Amino acid sequence: MSYRFLKGHGTENDFVILPDPDGTVHGDLPAERVRALCDRRAGIGGDGVLRAVRDEDGRWFMDYRNSDGSVSEMCGNGVRVFARYLHEHEGADLPIEVATRAGIKTVTRAGDGLFTVDMGSPEVLGDTKVTVDGATHEARHVSMGNPHAVTFVDDLAEAGTLLEEPGYDPAVYPAGVNVEFVRRVGEHHVEMRVHERGSGETRSCGTGACAVMVAAALADDAPRGTTYTVDVPGGTLRIEWTEGDRVLMTGPAVIVAEGRSDL
Numbered sequence: 001m002s003y004r005f006l007k008g009h010g011t012e013n014d015f016v017i018l019p020d021p022d023g024t025v026h027g028d029l030p031a032e033r034v035r036a037l038c039d040r041r042a043g044i045g046g047d048g049v050l051r052a053v054r055d056e057d058g059r060w061f062m063d064y065r066n067s068d069g070s071v072s073e074m075c076g077n078g079v080r081v082f083a084r085y086l087h088e089h090e091g092a093d094l095p096i097e098v099a100t101r102a103g104i105k106t107v108t109r110a111g112d113g114l115f116t117v118d119m120g121s122p123e124v125l126g127d128t129k130v131t132v133d134g135a136t137h138e139a140r141h142v143s144m145g146n147p148h149a150v151t152f153v154d155d156l157a158e159a160g161t162l163l164e165e166p167g168y169d170p171a172v173y174p175a176g177v178n179v180e181f182v183r184r185v186g187e188h189h190v191e192m193r194v195h196e197r198g199s200g201e202t203r204s205c206g207t208g209a210c211a212v213m214v215a216a217a218l219a220d221d222a223p224r225g226t227t228y229t230v231d232v233p234g235g236t237l238r239i240e241w242t243e244g245d246r247v248l249m250t251g252p253a254v255i256v257a258e259g260r261s262d263l
Ligand SMILES: N[C@@H](CCC[C@H](N)C(=O)O)C(=O)O
Pocket: 013, 048, 066, 071, 072, 073, 074, 075, 076, 077, 078, 146, 147, 178, 196, 197, 198, 199, 202, 204, 205, 206, 207, 208
């Protein structure tokens, strides 16, 4: 069966987009199809899949899958790419409300190729530990709808190769965790690497960058309304935690190709 796809990325966190407006093209979207599409040698290649399907209210739902086929609640880079796809290929007006497993996210245009997404309120859930390359690090547990462990390091090389999943406490994260390693660059400016649950090391993670910003702002005692610059291997994100307890993330969204696949 041949079906339409698009390919896009946000700060080089890349996705295969699968249009499926009435849910009849991909059904439950088998994990094997996600893995085949995301395969960088035998497939199209991607850190995940964004299936675009309308929900019972007619609102677009972002059905997000990691490259190993697992389901996640949210994808911050993905929702900007998703909104751009909906605007430019499905005629949706901006701002647009996108339904996700972590609730409705509103995406607005913020400039040339830039989009801002209201990521909602973070949940700061205490302290935990992660282990990488035999070293154990203190980490902060932050939920952006999906789970994160944020750890501050002096040098991002401390994260090692990240070819293997960092160790974490399964009692804290029964469904796994995304782990961010963060180095301070300057005032309200950090850089990070991430090991994503279900995808391995990626060049960016939007929810991860938001979790990092929240952890940094708390550590700095920064007033609400402060904007942080978060550098990721694939680019830069600007993130504000507002007076109203909303996390607003601004970054690029790019569509690079469109075609048909029978994977
Ligand atoms: N890259 C995404 C996050 C994707 C989901 C994550 N791997 C999970 O399993 O929670 C982002 O930009 O937020």
